[in-house]
Amino acid sequence: MADTIDAKNLEEVKKEMMTCTMCGFCKSVCPAFEDIGWDIGVARGRVILAYGLMQKEIPADPSVVEALYQCTTCKDCERRCPSKVKVVEVVERARRDLVDADIVLPAHRKVVESIKKYGNPYGDERPVAEVFGEKPHKARLGYFVGCTSAYRNQSTAKATISILKKLGEDYTLLDESCCGSVMGRVGWSEEDVVAQMKRNVRSIADQGVEEVIFSCAGCYRMFKEEYPKHVEVPFKVSHVSEFLADRDIKLSTLDKKITYHDPCHLGRHSLVYKAPRDVLSKVPGASFKEMPRNSSEARCCGGGGGVRSAFPDLSEQIAAKRVMEADFADVLVTTCPFCVNNLKVGKDRSRSKVEIKDLVELIDTLM
Numbered sequence: 066m067a068d069t070i071d072a073k074n075l076e077e078v079k080k081e082m083m084t085c086t087m088c089g090f091c092k093s094v095c096p097a098f099e100d101i102g103w104d105i106g107v108a109r110g111r112v113i114l115a116y117g118l119m120q121k122e123i124p125a126d127p128s129v130v131e132a133l134y135q136c137t138t139c140k141d142c143e144r145r146c147p148s149k150v151k152v153v154e155v156v157e158r159a160r161r162d163l164v165d166a167d168i169v170l171p172a173h174r175k176v177v178e179s180i181k182k183y184g185n186p187y188g189d190e191r192p193v194a195e196v197f198g199e200k201p202h203k204a205r206l207g208y209f210v211g212c213t214s215a216y217r218n219q220s221t222a223k224a225t226i227s228i229l230k231k232l233g234e235d236y237t238l239l240d241e242s243c244c245g246s247v248m249g250r251v252g253w254s255e256e257d258v259v260a261q262m263k264r265n266v267r268s269i270a271d272q273g274v275e276e277v278i279f280s281c282a283g284c285y286r287m288f289k290e291e292y293p294k295h296v297e298v299p300f301k302v303s304h305v306s307e308f309l310a311d312r313d314i315k316l317s318t319l320d321k322k323i324t325y326h327d328p329c330h331l332g333r334h335s336l337v338y339k340a341p342r343d344v345l346s347k348v349p350g351a352s353f354k355e356m357p358r359n360s361s362e363a364r365c366c367g368g369g370g371g372v373r374s375a376f377p378d379l380s381e382q383i384a385a386k387r388v389m390e391a392d393f394a395d396v397l398v399t400t401c402p403f404c405v406n407n408l409k410v411g412k413d414r415s416r417s418k419v420e421i422k423d424l425v426e427l428i429d430t431l432m
């Protein structure tokens with residue numbers, strides 16, 4: 066039988082756990098619960114498990130660990146929760162206590178070891194700029210590519226670079242390392258996450274950059290919402306959609322029905338809803354229609370919170386359902402390479418015909 070653990074991180078959010086009235090409203094929105102099907106897979110169940118761990122009333126056995134790691138940290142339950150319980154904070158604190166007790170899922174250990182060794186979760190030894198044949202230099206504008214766009218879904222980064230060139234921007238790629246999002250989401254020590262923050266801020270500041278743009282919603286959320294809690298960020302932080310929404314860009318006509326998926330990191334976690342829609346409104350000829358669940362109510366793609374790497378089947382199920390919600394459209398646009406990847410997997414699984422595109426890919430092809 067597994068042991069109980071010391072839960073000093075959960076102790077700090079005890080009030081959050083005590084605030085849950087067990088009303089069950091979170092059941093109506095949790096994307097993981099829809100597939101798991103019983104209380105262990107919904108916010109309410111996760112809060113009870115976390116409380117039980119903290120009180121040493123339950124051991125950290127595999128079923129408890131699995132339940133706490135099957136949360137995508139999408140934050141939709143917090144939106145729905147009448148008591149405003151900070152569920153994601155509770156889940157991530159519980160994960161930190163598990164990691165402190167050396168209870169780590171193998172997929173997550175591999176990812177974090179790679180970040181510590183190579184600066185990215187994919188075990189690639191090349192610096193990000195080198196992947197795109199560029200060298201970091203001094204410039205007003207920096208583009209933080211992010212690991213997924215550098216080493217996996219390069220179309221997002223290539224399109225962003227192409228747009229910056231077409232706009233004649235004085236930009237540079239950065240001497241970047243993983244933003245720390247994955248480590249934070251899976252419960253790695255704050256010390257290690259803050260070390261990534263300090264390393265990135267120092268190297269970006271050394272390049273004299275005044276504004277950094279991000280095409281990855283997860284990296285953007287880190288720099289915009291999480292970094293300032295731990296380090297001084299001496300440059301402006303913009304998502305590429307905010308950057309493009311402010312510009313007068315001339316685009317060719319697109320005679321297609323388009324819709325938009327809000328990445329959880331950009332939407333509910335960073336409250337950026339308008340900018341991507343403003344950019345899409347610049348596309349002549351396109352007919353835009355919202356998905357039934359959109360903006361703050363948008364369904365998660367299933368890829369976040371370490372679920373994609375540790376529970377790929379659950380992640381794909383959630384993605385397939387999200388893609389089906391866009392079946393009325395020709396193109397499902399989103400603005401995060403991680404969402405693009407997962408939605409594409411969901412498309413294959415659901416056999417949907419909708420085309421999945423990153424916002425920058427769509428805009429680049431029309432410029």
Ligand code: SF4
Nearest residue numbers: 085086088089091146
């Ligand atoms: S909606 Fe909030 S208060 Fe109600 S059970 Fe879920 S987490 Fe608890």
Ligand code: SF4
Nearest residue numbers: 095136137139140142
């Ligand atoms: S954050 Fe998302 S996946 Fe996690 S419990 Fe809440 S609704 Fe479910």
